[in-house]
Amino acid sequence: MGRNHCKVVNLLKSSQFIGVYDIDSDKCKEVAVSYGVTPFSSYIEMLSAVDAVIIAVPTTFHYQYAEKAIKSGKHILIEKPFVNTLEEAEKLIALNSKNNNCIIQVGHIERFNPVIEIINNSIDDSNIISIEARRLSETERNLDVDVVLDLMIHDIDIILNLVKSDLRSITAKGSFSDNNQTHLDIVHVLLTFQNGVIANLIANRVSTESLRTLSITEKQRVITANYITRELQIYKKTASDLQTFNEIENSIETIKVPPIEPIQAEIQHFIHSIINNTPPIIGPNEAKKALSVVMNIRKSIRTGETISLF
Known part of the structure; x- marks a missing residue:
């Protein structure tokens, strides 16, 4: 870098x-x-x-x-x-x-991805029901740390900033890609927040697929973001004009994302x-919050238990 x-x-x-x-x-x-x-x-x-x-x-x-x-x-x-x-x-x-x-x-750096900046300006955290984050890649960088610190911490930070609620519990599973079992390479996590929001996170740095996506389910919308292609779509549920059967129609809005380089x-x-x-x-206090979640994810994987935080 x-x-x-x-x-x-x-x-x-x-x-x-x-x-x-x-x-x-x-x-x-x-x-x-x-x-x-x-x-x-x-x-x-x-x-x-x-x-x-x-x-x-x-x-x-x-x-x-x-x-x-x-x-x-x-x-x-x-x-x-x-x-x-x-x-x-x-x-x-x-x-x-x-x-x-x-x-x-x-x-x-994902805080400065234009996709995330648009999401931050267009959502109301009280409407969020669930979040799914997937981050897959094949990499040999940052191998002095596990995949949670290497990759997943990006999504942990983004989700903590979006939800704006204290965590209730953390459940995590992880695995190694080699026999040395030095650093976790694949991790799945379920975060449960005090306000009822749940978040599923997947990080895999030995995948042959390159993928960085975020999906936010709200009461009336589903927002999907692709960090790599910088595509953002909003699926809206709108009541039909037809009075019978109370039909629901879906509309899809594609948001134009400006060509901004996050590192710049x-x-x-x-x-x-x-x-x-x-x-x-994103200062040291915000980074410390994400790091605290990382430590509890590791603890959940190590003990095989759900970590309660209240």
């Missing part, structure tokens, strides 16, 4: 691209030369020369890189997941509050938050 961030930052007029750091010095120099920026020899050296950093390293290293940036008073855009554990999240939140209170934005919108939002000193839409 780091190269994609560099590409976007280099095009923006509202910020200055200063340089890059990578533990692979050859890769660092290659990227720096391609954008005409400084290849820093250490992370500390880079922190001394910038106002903000984008942290795009394996999740295992998120905490240590973020901690150093906070102590240096730098604004941070950090890739999801925020960190590996709730304890790490709490420490970083407390450290930032105590030290510099810098802007910290977590890279839940994400970085622009980060810069806007810094300039205006306003909190980002």
Whole structure:
């Protein structure tokens, strides 16, 4: 992801691209030369020369890189997941509050997918009955974490933001794709909320199919979204003019989705938050909520039980 961030930052007029750091010095120099920026020899050296950093390293290293940036008073855009554990999240939140209170934005990039932005502006959470999220792919990236932290956390964050209700329970099942059983690769989850909404989530990173979809069932509508093709359709139930049999007719509305690149919108939002000193839409506290759900999903899989949260 780091190269994609560099590409976007280099095009923006509202910020200055200063340089890059990578533990692979050859890769660092290659990227720096391609954008005409400084290849820093250490992370500390880079922190001394910038106002903000984008942290795009394996999740295992998120905490240590973020901690150093906070102590240096730098604004941070950090890739999801925020960190590996709730304890790490709490420490970083407390450290930032105590030290510099810098802007910290977590890279839940689907928040900036134009499909999701349209959905957020067109639904009333009180009308939601159920949500289904499917995220399938074949990937070798982020294999330092399981599929819940790698892929499903996107949908966890989106659903928590849409439903706006406390969770009542979590039931999850998972499996491994190899004999090592190091990290879960396939996970199915049922979330039940206090307001009665249920959400089904599926994440599979060993699938031959590439799919990222969201379906929201409301009282009078079903909204289906495809993140990849950026297609959005709304199926509406409308009462028929015929008085007999109280017939119901269905209409389908296809919503035109603007061609916005989520990663560009994400970085622009980060810069806007810094300039205006306003909190980002997905900060460390929101990311911590999603991470808490991840931990309970793991617990449900490990124990084979439904986790009650009330």
